[in-house]
Amino acid sequence: MSSIPSLLRDRIAATPDDEAYRTPSDGGWTSLTWREVGEQVRGLALGLAGLGCGPGKRVSILSSTRLEWILADLAVLATGAATTTIYPSNTAAEAAFVITDSGSTIVIAENDDQVAKLRSVQKELPGVTHVVVIDGTASDDGWVVTLDSLQGPEDGDYEGMVDAIAAGDLATLIYTSGTTGRPKGVELTHDNWLHAAGGVRRMDLISRDDLHFLWLPLSHSFGKLLEIVMIDIGVPTAIDGRLDKIAENLGVLKPTFMAAAPRIFEKIHNTVVATVRREGGIKLRIFNWARETGIRVSRARQREAPIPLTTRIEYALADRLVFAKLRDRFGGRIRFFVSGAAPLSMDIAEFFDAAGLPILEGYGLTESSAGSFLNRLESVKFGTVGPPLPGAEVRIADDGEILIGGRGVMRGYHGLPEETAEALEDGWLHTGDIGELDQAGRLRITDRKKELIKTSGGKYVAPTYLEGRIKAACPYASHVFVHGDRRNYVTALVTLDMDVAGPWARAESLPEDPERLREHPRMREEVQRAIDQVNADEASYATVKKFAILAEDFTVETGELTASLKIKRKAVEERHGKILDAFYEG
Template identity: 35%
Template sequence: MDVRTLCDIPRQLLADYRSSRQLLYKEDGAWKAIPTQDLCERIRHLTLGLLAIGVGPGDRVALIAQNGPEWTATDYAILSAGAVTVPIHPDLPQDQVESILVRSSASVAVVAGRERLEGIRGAAGRLPALREIVAIDPVEGGRERARSLHEVARAGARADGVDPGAYERAAAAVTPDDLAGILYTSGTTGDPKGVMLTHANLVHNMKACCAAVPFVSSDLCLSFLPLAHAYERLVEFCYLYRGATIAYAESLQAVPQNLREVRPTIACGVPRLFERFYRRILETGDSLRSPGRHVFFWAIATARRRAVLKWSNRQASALLKIGWRAADRLVYARLRARFGGRLRFFISGGEPLQREIAELFNGMGITILEGYGLTEASPVVSLNRPDFVCFGSAGKPLDGLEVRLAEDGEIQARGPSVMKGYHDNPEGTRAAVREGWLLTGDLGRWDGHGCLVVTGRRSETFTTTAGKAVAPQPIEGLLREDRFIAQAVVIGEGRPFLAALIVPDFDRLRSYAARKGVAARETGALLRHPLIAALFERHLARVNDRLERALRIEAFRVLEREFRIEEGELTPTLRCRRGAIERRHAGLIEGIYAAGKAGAATARGPLAGS
């Protein structure tokens, strides 16, 4: 059947892809299945239940929950009622949640978790448009201003019995030009804007992605990125459009275990997660004794050589082929088993992926398809294809999208996926979309294969007092290549030299310290230990050797804790929010620059900041 709006996807599932396990979730230690019929019946009843409590065409309904079957069913129900989903990441600070609810004029909030529910209840007086609060979890006491999602579904079931055609009429009344979502951009800098995406925007992007990537009904897809973000939400539309099974990870922390349990064929991630996987692979080799350690790292080098030759259309030597097969038996098969052993491919988005990581994974038999996009483009703009991977690039533009580079290298896109505009922000819309071209604010170039290489973000590029323009992202990527560094932020706007705030991989660092007999128990004491400090000094020296003099890091600090979404320091896709981080560590930063270059040797030491 022809899918014109997102409301058509459940009908297509029933018509073409019935499965006994359309969705999978883990409860009480066991994976449980939801058949297609049950999912579509839940969507049907929730749609009619929302209509029964007064939700109508164009109404904004906020959805604040972790990934899971209820998120998916509720999203489709909101859309099928003709309303507009306003996804909100459940870990955002309360003030940001309230701001989105006010800005979007949300009339209904569907909420998971007792703490978040109480927060919305307590804020009700500050949310003039909010009429209803619906709790996904059972409501225990204090039922005023909240009803349960179960009640809404029961009311919908009763309505279905009275008027069996009501759901079909509601879904059929939705048109491609109707709004399907207002998504507030996470934004690494500046104030989030409400991106308005229509059914036509999202359906075009979904179909173009499915034309580029062969999702099939036999796929089992692990979902762990937040569905509140445009990336994972669009990917889920793709999965169900092709009839694939979706398994919801218990949490980001549980992803490694869930990969082994579910054994997916497809999963979507962000570079931060692939960096973690990469560091764990290297840690495996480090933990071995010779000759096993030498064999392991020989296999890693062999994987990279094979990947580079394969995707540059050069023939591997007979010796390399023999070596790869031996490495596959000794090393790669065991590493692939960590990811379930059945992966056809990963997809990576959110920001550029380090080339070394892509080469290693591809070389050991796990393809990573890197792409590029932004919420305003629904969100995918370009994507590597399974039959042609350009390492270090985001692939070629999707069918139906035009992409060009401005004189300053800004990436611009035009086509059916480009947003309708920013909610209640005509000035912002005029600045972002000109003559149909979306001005992304991202910088890029074309490689020799016609693939898009994203080089940075214009709003994050800064100038030092010496007049040097600095794109910090590539330098931060070099810093994160070290297995002991989890996060890094380069600073130096309006300053005489560059410095870095570094967050270590604490688990790996403590493991290393234990092997070396470092007895420090407190994090601060561990980071100040000379042996640990030397690790970061050596890596910084290696990074600086790869940079021109004006881009070298002259000072750094190692922090005592990770950046967090709930503190406003990370976006939902784990990108660092530079402004928030610099404000939080303003005192530490001032201390670095107060020492000046003359005191760089002292300033470089990893004096831990909170």
């Protein structure tokens, strides 16, 4: 096949009556077969074509993760147009930038609130002819139409539109989160996506017997890749982007695998640890013993070392008393999780593996179609992102930078030839990440090339590594920001996860107000204990000497996090500069 719509057509022909998607409906779930998906996509595609959608056009999607996002995306692609993605959390100004920079003529918006956002900047969107609203009402001026009203003619030439799409045609424009600088539009072709998805298929990791639970933002390249992979293999996907429903949905759906960003695994881990700490007594002792036993087994498996009979007996008891109950929280059928978008702490990975819930960490950039490396179930090595996916190529430059090659690498940055030439120098994608390959060809990422801290003593420190370890050691921490570039020692800012810290404070008769709790000696003791634990394993120059607990968490809305929940280091330094400077006074 040469395009994503032709891939969908092949899937419908191969398994027309198999379940394709499951979506929330009236307190339950409704299923669609691949044949039904094909019928809906055909109708939407012909309707969009009637609005002027077609080859060379761009359509922006401004919506959270839901079935209609995928149907709209597939319909846009079927016309020969390309999709531009916008996070629903983006401000009106941010959305306007993506729409105008991409040249989108149609915007598909989730609801009336998103339409209102677009209305507030309508004068800045002269090229937008229509807004198509999923859950909302049409406008009297004709600018806003409903998704349900988009049904093309029965005799429309859908097959002709699909046949006309070439592998090298633009499929997606995804704007990078922009931890530094303004977002850049990454141009990804149909062939880019098909190549990346094919690499996952060739791993034989998942099959049509699996059930995939998708909540990740489809505006992100990771979510988009999952969309294509499931069509390629024919895996049914349950879709619900509501974060507050993840735990409930896992119990109801009983999926076999799920992908997530590390923040989700950190939050689950911290909630479990904080809960057993509050209960204390025999439950806490059993939990700690089970955890230690499970991690011994996990590390032995990673070394491919034999596990003594006594350890196997202990682990079976630990599994019955602790780990089986944890697996039940996720529906009892999870075979593995996939983690991407940011580094995963090895402490978190080993805890989940000990519980029989292995997390396969992967790595890729939007510029490499999201998927370039992934650990294998049979040879997982925590602390690495695994070997390259089939078809992906890797080189380590002289300065340690990771370079990626292969058909998954982007066509370029939209309208930015100089930035494209710099990123694709010598035909390789320069990732900006530092890493190394082990003897088995697995990649270990040490840090961002541009984010390494160099102390005034000339020593390099990897901040994200320390941040991940501190978060794993302190269940009450939401985010950790390690600072110290051109300073004489390393310091940290810590924010509280009040979903976890609140119940602990209440149980300990401590203030539940974040402003008062952050200053309480007991709270500082908990954070100091975690930092001391991490410091014990680090060289002196990499240890955190001072820290402050903030009353407010880092958020996307305050500009301290990207839409994919990565810390914007420059923004944090600017907003909390006085606190950081005070660490080094006197």
